[in-house]
Amino acid sequence: MTLLAVRDLGVDFGGPPIVDGVSFSMKRGEIVALVGESGSGKSVASLALMGLLGRGNVTGSAILRLNDGRETDLARISSRERRGVLGRHVSMIFQDPLSSLDPIQTIGAQMREVLSLHCGLRGGKAQARAIELLHEVGIVDPQACLKLIPQRLSGGMRQRVLIAMAIAGEPELLLADEPTTALDVTVQAQVLRLLLSLRARSGMGMIFITHNLAVASSIADRVIVLYAGQVVEDAPADAFFAAPAMPYSKALLGAAPGIDSVFGARRLPILRGQVPAPGERGVGCRFAPRCDAMRPTPCQTQMPDLLNIADGENEVHAVRCGRWEELAR
Amino acid sequence: MTAPVLSVQGVSKTYTQRAGLFGRPSQTYALRDVSFDLRAGEILGLVGESGSGKTTVGRIAMRLIDPSEGKVYLAGQDVTALSSTALRPMRRRIQLIFQDPSASLNPRQTIRQILRTPLRLRGITDDTEIARMLAIIGMGADALDRTPAMFSGGQRQRLSIARALLMNPDIIVADEAVSALDVCVQAQVVNLLLDLRDQFGLSILFIGHDLGVVGLISDRIGVMFRGSLVEIAPSRGLFERPRHPYTARLLAAAPRQGGKLTPHAEVDAGRLSPTSTEGCAFAALCSHAITECRTTRPVMRETAPDHWTACRRADLDLRPAHC
Numbered sequence: 001m002t003l004l005a006v007r008d009l010g011v012d013f014g015g016p017p018i019v020d021g022v023s024f025s026m027k028r029g030e031i032v033a034l035v036g037e038s039g040s041g042k043s044v045a046s047l048a049l050m051g052l053l054g055r056g057n058v059t060g061s062a063i064l065r066l067n068d069g070r071e072t073d074l075a076r077i078s079s080r081e082r083r084g085v086l087g088r089h090v091s092m093i094f095q096d097p098l099s100s101l102d103p104i105q106t107i108g109a110q111m112r113e114v115l116s117l118h119c120g121l122r123g124g125k126a127q128a129r130a131i132e133l134l135h136e137v138g139i140v141d142p143q144a145c146l147k148l149i150p151q152r153l154s155g156g157m158r159q160r161v162l163i164a165m166a167i168a169g170e171p172e173l174l175l176a177d178e179p180t181t182a183l184d185v186t187v188q189a190q191v192l193r194l195l196l197s198l199r200a201r202s203g204m205g206m207i208f209i210t211h212n213l214a215v216a217s218s219i220a221d222r223v224i225v226l227y228a229g230q231v232v233e234d235a236p237a238d239a240f241f242a243a244p245a246m247p248y249s250k251a252l253l254g255a256a257p258g259i260d261s262v263f264g265a266r267r268l269p270i271l272r273g274q275v276p277a278p279g280e281r282g283v284g285c286r287f288a289p290r291c292d293a294m295r296p297t298p299c300q301t302q303m304p305d306l307l308n309i310a311d312g313e314n315e316v317h318a319v320r321c322g323r324w325e326e327l328a329r
Numbered sequence: 330m331t332a333p334v335l336s337v338q339g340v341s342k343t344y345t346q347r348a349g350l351f352g353r354p355s356q357t358y359a360l361r362d363v364s365f366d367l368r369a370g371e372i373l374g375l376v377g378e379s380g381s382g383k384t385t386v387g388r389i390a391m392r393l394i395d396p397s398e399g400k401v402y403l404a405g406q407d408v409t410a411l412s413s414t415a416l417r418p419m420r421r422r423i424q425l426i427f428q429d430p431s432a433s434l435n436p437r438q439t440i441r442q443i444l445r446t447p448l449r450l451r452g453i454t455d456d457t458e459i460a461r462m463l464a465i466i467g468m469g470a471d472a473l474d475r476t477p478a479m480f481s482g483g484q485r486q487r488l489s490i491a492r493a494l495l496m497n498p499d500i501i502v503a504d505e506a507v508s509a510l511d512v513c514v515q516a517q518v519v520n521l522l523l524d525l526r527d528q529f530g531l532s533i534l535f536i537g538h539d540l541g542v543v544g545l546i547s548d549r550i551g552v553m554f555r556g557s558l559v560e561i562a563p564s565r566g567l568f569e570r571p572r573h574p575y576t577a578r579l580l581a582a583a584p585r586q587g588g589k590l591t592p593h594a595e596v597d598a599g600r601l602s603p604t605s606t607e608g609c610a611f612a613a614l615c616s617h618a619i620t621e622c623r624t625t626r627p628v629m630r631e632t633a634p635d636h637w638t639a640c641r642r643a644d645l646d647l648r649p650a651h652c
């Protein structure tokens with residue numbers, strides 16, 4: 001059952017598109033990792049999906065099918081409709097914890113408000129649930145944490161408070177933008193397992209934005225790679241980590257130092273050049289100027305399509321590379 | 330041997346908390362008796378539990394906050410008691426790259442204004458260094474006339490790294506400075522920091538959670554747990570032969586490409602028990618704990634050359650099973 005179908009999503013801020021013809025769909029309960037270079041439009045795309053992009057023009061559609069059969073286009077939802085959907089059915093963990101918490105209210109007050117709004121819990125019940133949620137995300141002393149204002153929490157504690165608030169309403173779709181960057185690996189594993197068990201229990205689907213490919217590997221069913229505003233690979237996680245097909249995906253997997261191979265190397269492998277600015281993209285493949293496998297034709301002359309190269313029917317492994325077949329040999 | 334560029338000696342930081350408006354105040358330790366040296370030209374990694382005090386250590390080293398106890402020395406000089414005027418010239422030599430870049434870039438300034446400030450402080454008026462730095466962090470000159478809000482999280486982080494480096498400091502405290510970056514830009518910044526160290530002898534306190542990155546960049550690594558420094562050792566020795574059970578647990582939990590996690594609903598009960606103030610902070614979670622672990626605080630001992638461990642049972646073989 002499809003939970004979300006994104007078709008040709010585009011976002012611009014008056015200039016060239018920042019998010020450019022992004023299409024993908026996800027099933028109920030599926031966990032999709034969205035990875036890709038910094039500035040490729042991951043946050044902008046997810047804010048557009050949440051209808052939270054202040055300025056900026058959004059084109060295309062993002063059809064959300066809720067459990068109760070309702071269908072909504074998240075790309076053009078009215079603000080009244082949005083209030084009924086956000087928090088309850090769809091919720092988001094923002095990339096920047098400090099600016100998404102109210103600096104002058106205690107964590108307790110902010111959590112009670114969320115619990116009242118999305119779960120109808122008040123008073124002692126809300127307090128008890130808040131403590132339980134903070135326990136689940138591994139906060140050592142929840143009672144003390146509830147009394148503090150955000151500034152007094154460590155970076156990782158803030159992130160966990162946001163996660164606790166986002167899952168409080170047991171949403172059907174969770175958009176998590178770099179939710180575990182400030183967590184140590186043991187707490188990170190605990191939080192990821194919590195999200196996995198929430199998925200098992202309530203069928204929550206999740207878009208998990210991350211730069212950490214080992215984290216993506218730990219929880220994702222599918223990996224979508226964004227480069228210069230476009231989807232360049234969309235693959236089942238197993239296939240992706242075993243044999244990524246797009247040269248940029250290969251570069252990503254090679255650039256992260258694994259914990260088992262850090263000694264010996266004195267420097268990390270570098271991908272030469274930089275991402276073209278939105279106004280400076282050529283007609284060909286946007287990765288061409290940095291790609292070791294580049295051939296003037298077709299790479300510089302024609303924008304490669306996003307092709308499904310999966311063997312089985314009903315499977316998706318899409319790749320945007322004009323030479324994927326030769327490179328796979 | 331020359332004096333360490335930064336020396337933190339017996340530093341504690343306590344915060345007072347009240348249970349309710351009229352409740353009895355109680356002290357909580359954000360840091361407890363932490364000592365370490367940052368040697369000249371060294372990259373010292375700092376890893377550990379979220380909330381264990383890593384950011385607090387960095388802020389105390391910068392004298393952005395005062396320690397409740399203990400002393401901080403910069404190039405041999407005690408700076409704990411210096412007034413803010415006396416501190417000013419010192420401050421310039423040590424730069425902090427914040428964990429949260431949006432909190433440190435003025436939203437009303439353009440990038441040009443933001444990056445000119447450190448150069449002006451150094452008496453430099455032309456912009457060639459700005460252009461060079463932008464190229465290093467992988468951004469074009471079109472960035473200069475925009476304000477911080479128009480950049481992605483990782484781009485903002487790169488700008489705050491550029492600003493810190495333009496101050497030409499001797500010491501950098503990098504507080505999760507690369508965790509918001511994509512792996513390709515992260516590789517560039519990591520290599521840049523290594524180059525600056527090799528060429529100019531820059532010393533770096535590198536706080537991070539990605540053990541692969543911290544392991545690669547650091548000469549030595551300190552491990553923190555609930556306000557205490559529990560182990561500090563050369564990186565390779567720490568990874569290959571951890572001697573503190575918390576370090577071993579941390580290394581075992583690191584995610585790996587190709588690995589998968591399974592769901593679980595239960596919370597490790599020991600993790601929630603209050604930290605013992607008499608004994609070892611890790612005792613409640615430790616499968617090797619003996620009675621004394623809960624009653625007396627372990628002190629740092631040299632368990633191998635330059636390898637220091639605060640564990641009563643540091644003789645245990647905690648090597649990861651797959652080695």
Ligand SMILES: Nc1ncnc2c1ncn2[C@@H]1O[C@H](COP(=O)(O)OP(=O)(O)OP(=O)(O)O)[C@@H](O)[C@H]1O
Binds near residue numbers: 041043044045482484
């Ligand atoms: N308000 C805005 N006006 C103009 N450009 C913007 C605005 N907000 C974002 N951008 C641009 O849109 C692009 C995509 O930004 P986005 O935040 O989506 O990147 P990202 O993929 O989330 O990156 P990161 O991994 O660094 O968080 C960036 O190049 C950024 O400069």
Ligand SMILES: Nc1ncnc2c1ncn2[C@@H]1O[C@H](COP(=O)(O)OP(=O)(O)OP(=O)(O)O)[C@@H](O)[C@H]1O
Binds near residue numbers: 156382
């Ligand atoms: N002003 C304050 N009042 C009360 N407690 C505080 C204050 N500032 C920090 N703390 C506490 O000090 C402890 C250490 O925080 P710190 O930010 O140093 O942790 P950290 O190791 O950097 O964690 P993270 O990896 O999550 O960033 C935390 O428990 C935090 O709640």
Ligand code: SF4
Binds near residue numbers: 293295324
């Ligand atoms: S189309 Fe050409 S330039 Fe683009 S990724 Fe494929 S090989 Fe490289």
Ligand SMILES: [Mg+2]
Binds near residue numbers: 043095481482
């Ligand atoms: Mg982002």
Ligand SMILES: [Mg+2]
Binds near residue numbers: 154383428
């Ligand atoms: Mg911190």
